[in-house]
Amino acid sequence: MRIVLQNLTRFGDLLQSQPTLAELAGAGHEVAVACLENFAGAAALLPEASLILPLPGARMLAGLEGNWPEALAAVDGFVDRVVRDFAPEAVVNLTPALAARLLARRLCGEDVLGFSLDPFGFRHESSPWATFLEASSANRGLSPFNVVDLFRKAAGVGNGPGRFALRRPEAAALQAAGERLAAGAPPDAAFFVGFQLGASAAARQWPVAAFGQVGEMLWERYRAVPVLLGGPGETGLAASYRQACPAPAVDLIGATDLPGLAAVLCRLRLLVTNDTGTLHLAAGLDVPSVSIFLATAQPFDTGPYREGCLCLEPDMACHPCAFGVACPIGNACLSAIGPETVSRVVSEFCDTGRFAAGAYPGARAWLSAFDTSGFMDMVSLSGHDAEARAVWLRVLRRVLRQFLDEKPFGEPDSGLPALPPLPGDTRQALATLLGQSAELLRLLEGQAGLAARNQAMKARFLATWERIRGLWTGSPYLGVLGRLWMHEAQQASPDLPALLGRIRRYAACVAALAACLDRS
Template sequence: MASEAGSIVVIQTQRMGDLILTYPLLLWLAREYPGHALTVVAEPTFAGPLAPLSPPAAYVPLARGGELAGRGHDLVVNLSIRPEAARLAGELAAPRRLGPVADAAGVVRVGGDWQLYRASVVHNNRHNRFHWAELNALDVVPVADMARTVWPAPRTGGPGRRRVGVFVGASEPDKRPSVDFTARFVRELAGRGLVPVLLGGPGEVELGAEAARRAGIPVTNLCGRLGLKELAVIGQDLALLVTPDTGPMHLAAWTGWRVLNLSIGPVSAHETGPYQPGHFVLRPRMSCRGCWACVRERPVCRAGLDPARVAYVAARLARGEDCRLAGARVPGYELLRSARDDAGLYGLVPVSPDHRPGGRPDGPCDAREAVGGLWQAVFGWFFGAWGEDRAALALAGLAAGHPALAGRFSRSLAGLGAALGRDARQGSVPDTGFARRFAPLVRPLAGFFERVLQNGDGDRPSRLRCLSLLARLAALGSRP
């Protein structure tokens, strides 16, 4: 922790949801660096309307970011992927700069272990179990401090709160339910005595109008009629928001408006689900769930949503009857609740007590969840978030629940080591296809090595670091 007041700059020029997921970082920075001036470089379209809901900070648009270059700063955190943001991060003088930073020649390198890890999961996120809100902060905020943060529980429904918001859009068409689903869902809600309210921005005006027309019943349609401030205000009087993964979903969760997230399409609830505890996620029981980009002709995870069953879940939540959801079943999907794991980080807990995420009743967690948990434990150990016992326990759990997979894991690590040695002898730096040569089982580590070696131009320290991490993991597997 810095001992004297100074300046911290956070650069977040992505979409609305990304900005809201930066708010926890701003809270934690205020605690870790008391008295420091905090400046956020962000898009004014979102920063302005959301400023009353943001933790205290000065907001500056990217176009004026150069005004910060003449000052000294204690810390710069660039959370944006835009080239202009990397250039700005390179222009700001600070002893520590995290995230993408461009040098005078325009070469971009990523500062910080966790920011480098985050870069490595682009198109390689199958087994990532770290939420973006926490990846924003893990380089500067200890896990223990995150765990001590107490988030207010979302407002629960009740007999007197019958209105349910239904957000019809998303940043990508594949992330939202079909218009036909929305229309049928609205009818189902109304049939259960609830009052559906269609919500959306200017880009969803036509979607909202078509859903209302197909519903065939009187329905309040506010698509395109509310700004962000108005949406936050109206949410205080609604019992629930049913929504795909959207910026308004994060706005709702941040302001205590309870969420039922329909997590479909190329999105992972582990990464961008509603962050505060006490919200709900409905996601497909499919091996390809949580993808970065759909590789099928169409996102089949959208097709199986049953409006009647989803309306049953929404009605229980809207009425505050969470306890009656333990037996709820939506065929092909699983219902989870946002919570905190034993380390205090974001986690998804199955609502039905006799099911584990993706697993069989009373059986072990499915292979994908076991592997995801293992890599979460391993990278947290690598980067000092916790000790090796957590990683050892996760590896032992994989071996006990999926022995054949554990054997393949060991063999794949050996193959990864051989590839590192071969590239070192040849003096080659991995290209962007390096990680894809390996099975998804070990691709998280291969992807991280790819980024480490690229970040260091394949120099000796970067190669030694990769070999050292691999040796530590191999030794973990040989523990008695």
């Protein structure tokens, strides 16, 4: 089958769709990749792509502000070219935005996996996994799954171990990168460590001065030279780094195209980075990393899809913070993880090639590793796996796998290690929340049957539905389930049996969560 894999988001997200692409191609499908025009170079790193279909998204948006008929004609022109050059039989759309849904339907009608629209224009997802992928984006702190695995499941694959492998640079590119690094470093340089100084927002950017202290340690102890990486808009960070650190560094910020960046990464012993697209490029090229997750970023969902990478996040009760909420403590997480901690773990890796369990002052330290089902997981190196957030994420991970696969609930922790006990206050709050949820779902199920025959009961049914939505979306524990509940309700209304089935499915999920709570 000829399939268009459509990912119209950022550079890092596009790269992270490679495991999905590989599984589709491995099943015998011919897969083309539709992406934004400015990320076509990134799509060239996807080895299984039989064709790259660049969409001039920026020009289309600009056209809508000026001459919308011409912009719509450009969309039609893109669709016509795809049909002419590839003749797709299906689309896998991994972008939930309305424009992407419309484009997917325009390309292949109802033969869309992931995000689409039904014949009446209502939002439609092909599976609960796709619905969860969008719903979890607003509750990242409660999402226990790496986005790569969510992409895989939303596309209808992901039933075995995942593997992230981008196209490696050619020998000539690797040689050129090596020569470039050598030319910018002192003659006695021993090896190179990458520093990605920038991030998508200042609140997610570890201080440049802290990077500088790590760079000074590398030079003094190992004669290792940092390589400064980043885009053209981040050249000011290089100047700040030079002021903070007198030790040698190779400044490549704004000086590499994507193939050049890939070649440079392959020449590094280690990458030290914020949560960025460069992190995911390194993971796909099998380059080890130390990544720092600040503000809204957290490693469980956007960490590197490669085993053996170290992820650090502030050891603060408020981390990760919510989206769209101003920090009341002046972004204190920026200084929570000190350069001494990062210098130590970088030095440890340079000496041994691994990261060990132990004390990580100021940080919660997680090591990326695959679980028994082939999903990416995070293993605590700093003893934080017994904290309430970590335990609850583990509970959600076990129960939601069955819920989203739409399988009957068995023993969600059968054959898995026992969960640490939750703190007493957290356990009590969860027991109360899950008890209220079960009662409201039982009430809603009864009202649904009556509402089908009694107009007056519809108002009570809707009021109960709203109480459940409010209970979950306002909860620090079930917010992601509330979003999923909301998203599913926005789809075209099902018939009564389907509606009752949905309510019972949520009731079974709540019961499974309660059972896990009883065993923790």
